[in-house]
Amino acid sequence: xxxxMGYVRKDGSVGSRNHVAIIPSVVCANEVAESIVQxxxxxxxxxxxxxxxxxxxxxxxxxxxxxxxxxxxNVGASLIVxxxxxxxxxxxxxxxxxxxxxxxERINIQELGGTSAAIQAGIDKAQELVLKxxxxxxxxxxLSTFVMGIKCGASDTxxxxxxxxxxxYVADKIVDLGGTVIFGETTEFIGAEHILQRRAKNDxxxxxxxxxxxxxxxxxxxxxxxxxxxxxxxxxxxxxxSTIEEKSLGAIVKSGTKTxxxxxxxxEKPSGKGLWIKDSPGREIELLSGMAVGxxxxxxxxxxxxxxxxxxxxxxxxxxxxxxTYDRMSRDMDVNAGKIVTGERSIEEVGEEVFQxxxxxxxxxxxxxxxxxxxxxxxxxxxxxxI
Amino acid sequence: MSEKIxxxxxxxxxxVATLFGTATSGDIVTILDKxxxxxxxxxxxxxxxxxxxxxxxxAVGQQITKYGEEIGIATIPIALGEHVHIQNxxxxxxxxxxxxxxxxx
Numbered sequence: 001x002x003x004x005m006g007y008v009r010k011d012g013s014v015g016s017r018n019h020v021a022i023i024p025s026v027v028c029a030n031e032v033a034e035s036i037v038q039x040x041x042x043x044x045x046x047x048x049x050x051x052x053x054x055x056x057x058x059x060x061x062x063x064x065x066x067x068x069x070x071x072x073x074n075v076g077a078s079l080i081v082x083x084x085x086x087x088x089x090x091x092x093x094x095x096x097x098x099x100x101x102x103x104x105e106r107i108n109i110q111e112l113g114g115t116s117a118a119i120q121a122g123i124d125k126a127q128e129l130v131l132k133x134x135x136x137x138x139x140x141x142x143l144s145t146f147v148m149g150i151k152c153g154a155s156d157t158x159x160x161x162x163x164x165x166x167x168x169y170v171a172d173k174i175v176d177l178g179g180t181v182i183f184g185e186t187t188e189f190i191g192a193e194h195i196l197q198r199r200a201k202n203d204x205x206x207x208x209x210x211x212x213x214x215x216x217x218x219x220x221x222x223x224x225x226x227x228x229x230x231x232x233x234x235x236x237x238x239x240x241x242s243t244i245e246e247k248s249l250g251a252i253v254k255s256g257t258k259t260x261x262x263x264x265x266x267x268e269k270p271s272g273k274g275l276w277i278k279d280s281p282g283r284e285i286e287l288l289s290g291m292a293v294g295x296x297x298x299x300x301x302x303x304x305x306x307x308x309x310x311x312x313x314x315x316x317x318x319x320x321x322x323x324x325t326y327d328r329m330s331r332d333m334d335v336n337a338g339k340i341v342t343g344e345r346s347i348e349e350v351g352e353e354v355f356q357x358x359x360x361x362x363x364x365x366x367x368x369x370x371x372x373x374x375x376x377x378x379x380x381x382x383x384x385x386x387i
Numbered sequence: 388m389s390e391k392i393x394x395x396x397x398x399x400x401x402x403v404a405t406l407f408g409t410a411t412s413g414d415i416v417t418i419l420d421k422x423x424x425x426x427x428x429x430x431x432x433x434x435x436x437x438x439x440x441x442x443x444x445x446a447v448g449q450q451i452t453k454y455g456e457e458i459g460i461a462t463i464p465i466a467l468g469e470h471v472h473i474q475n476x477x478x479x480x481x482x483x484x485x486x487x488x489x490x491x492x
Contacts, residue, residue: 157437161395161405165421165454191480195456240405240437242451242471243478246458253397253454341407343393346423 002177004146005138005363006297007076010101014145015073016297016362018136019044019313020129022079022122023066025093026051026086032109033081036122042130043079044312048289048379052087055384059087064267065380067096068293070104073147074313076133077103079126081118084110103132138364144178144273146362149291149299149314150254151185153284156304156322157239160250162340162347163302163321169351170300170358171256171275180273181256182264182294184280184287186216188251190228191244196252196277199260208263212279219383254302266381269295284309286381288316298362300354308332309377310369315361318369319354334368392416394428394440398455403439403471405453410434418442431468439471451476 007015020043024033027049037045046069050062066088070078078097082090090106097104105125109118150167152159171181189196193213200206220227231244241247261274270276280290288311291299298315301307304322306329320326323338330336335354339345345353361367369375392408396418404418410430417425418440434440439453445465450457459476469475 157405158407161397161407165397169421191478192456194480237473240435240439240472242439242473242476243459243480245456245478245480246453249454249456249458257455340395341393343391343417343419343425346419347395347397347421349423 002143003140004143004359006141006145007073007136008139008141009073012145013073013147013295014141014297015076016315016364017074017313018042018076018133019074020077020079020126020133021046021070021075021313022081022126023070023093024048024051024081025066025088025090026083028052028083028086029081029109032115032118032122035119036079036081036126039119039123040126040130042134043126044375046312046378047376050380050382053387054087054382055387058382058384059089061267061382062380063089063093065289065293066093068267068269068295069289069313070097070102071100072292072295072313074297075102076136077129078105079122079129080104080106081122082106082108084108103129105129142178143174146174146177146179147270147295147297148174148179148181148358149288149294149296150181150183150301151284151287151291151299152251152254152302153282153309154303154305154307155251158321158338158341159302159304160253161321162350163304163319163337164250164254165347166319166321166335166337166340166350166354167254167300167302168256169347170354171254172258173351173355175256175258175273175275178273180270181275182270182278182291182296183255183275184278184290185251185282186212186279187227187282188248189213190217190248191231192248192252195245195249196260199258201259201261205260205262209260209277212263212277216281264294266290267293269293281381285377285379288314289378289380292378298358300358302337303333306332308369308374310367310375311378312375315367315370317354317357317361317367331372332368332374393425394418396420396442397453400452400455402441402443402445402452404442406434406436406438406440409436410440416440429468431466432470434470441465441467441469441471443467445471
């Protein structure tokens with residue numbers, strides 16, 4: 001079965017969830033946004049720490065990111081919570097979200113007379129939005145509409161050999177079925193960028209891969225850090241990694257084997273189907289947010305040590321390559337890929353298990369993290385300083 | 388002598404596999420491919436958990452392949468069943484010491 005049950009949006013994108021996003025346009029509106037979320041169902045707070053006293057490019061970047069999160073197909077409606085004097089262009093944010101055809105409301109804390117008044121007004125607005133969208137029905141859609149994000153974190157020796165290859169298997173399958181896969185973590189390409197470049201669709205895409213790696217390195221060098229030097233680390237070598245190529249390939253293997261269609265910026269969505277690279281750092285909160293900004297409906301997340309993160313509006317499926325970690329943290333880990341290293345299951349068998357779970361989660365089944373509300377790991381990746 | 392120790396071969400073209408277990412010289416380990424098919428291999432020397440074992444004889448300068456891609460080259464001859472690590476392979480990336488400029492210094 002190569003279909004799933006999703007919420008078809010007006011622009012043709014398909015949601016695996018139907019949340020009301022409560023979007024503070026600036027960090028100063030987080031308290032109000034959180035209170036609204038606590039007092040309503042079906043709402044998720046887009047709680048970030050940006051939006052003011054930043055460089056103009058970063059303010060534009062945050063505005064773009066908030067727009068794209070509101071556009072994410074897992075969001076059925078949005079409530080913008082504005083302080084009133086923020087640096088983010090809240091008018092542009094509101095206009096862009098109205099253009100999606102989804103219900104949008106906006107409140108202004110300063111105009112409403114402060115925190116408690118804004119919380120009350122916000123709960124009323126959120127309630128109206130929930131009533132508007134809660135009756136939406138799922139319909140059966142083809143997997144070619146599917147957009148998947150991928151990530152690895154808290155990795156160990158098993159990640160490169162068990163859980164990342166499992167994600168690679170699923171990524172190849174989604175691409176073969178006409179869907180879209182986004183992978184990122186530019187910092188982890190270092191040492192194996194030449195191998196990724198061989199998979200590029202054309203010379204331009206290959207040069208773009210080189211460019212984003214060079215830029216990420218240059219940013220580190222600008223503060224006196226050489227990310228390439230001393231890789232692999234003594235701990236990596238003790239664990240069995242011999243070269244930087246091996247270390248980087250262990251991370252890249254989760255992208256599968258398909259052609260790389262293009263490189264997109266942190267605030268961008270893929271402009272077509274297939275496998276795409278998103279220029280992004282490796283840290284969970286910024287990477288997961290980048291995937292949501294890119295339109296991901298579900299994120300597959302590989303771990304060995306046990307990374308528990310989850311995003312507000314996008315379900316994250318945890319695939320654990322280490323059987324000991326899985327036993328210890330089975331309430332956080334959705335799939336036990338540790339069976340690969342114990343010889344009980346093959347990479348292909350666990351890959352099929354994950355693929356089936358992906359269809360179920362895309363169709364509405366909750367991930368373990370969602371069920372216990374581990375869904376707040378987010379922030380946006382900025383380039384400039386706070387000023 | 389433990390066939391219970393397993394090693395994962397990630398790609399059909401790989402000439403190394405990653406061991407999940409601590410093997411001692413003379414142990415017979417099971418090499419598993421992506422589909423879960425296994426074959427036995429005798430370990431030539433002690434190999435720690437998470438380290439690599441050679442699946443064929445590898446000559447000096449020959450590519451070490453994992454995930455179907457190169458992870459380095461052999462710096463000394465490597466025998467079947469031998470531990471493959473920094474003592475017998477080296478990166479071919481970021482080698483400033485190989486650059487003409489570097490050599491001139």
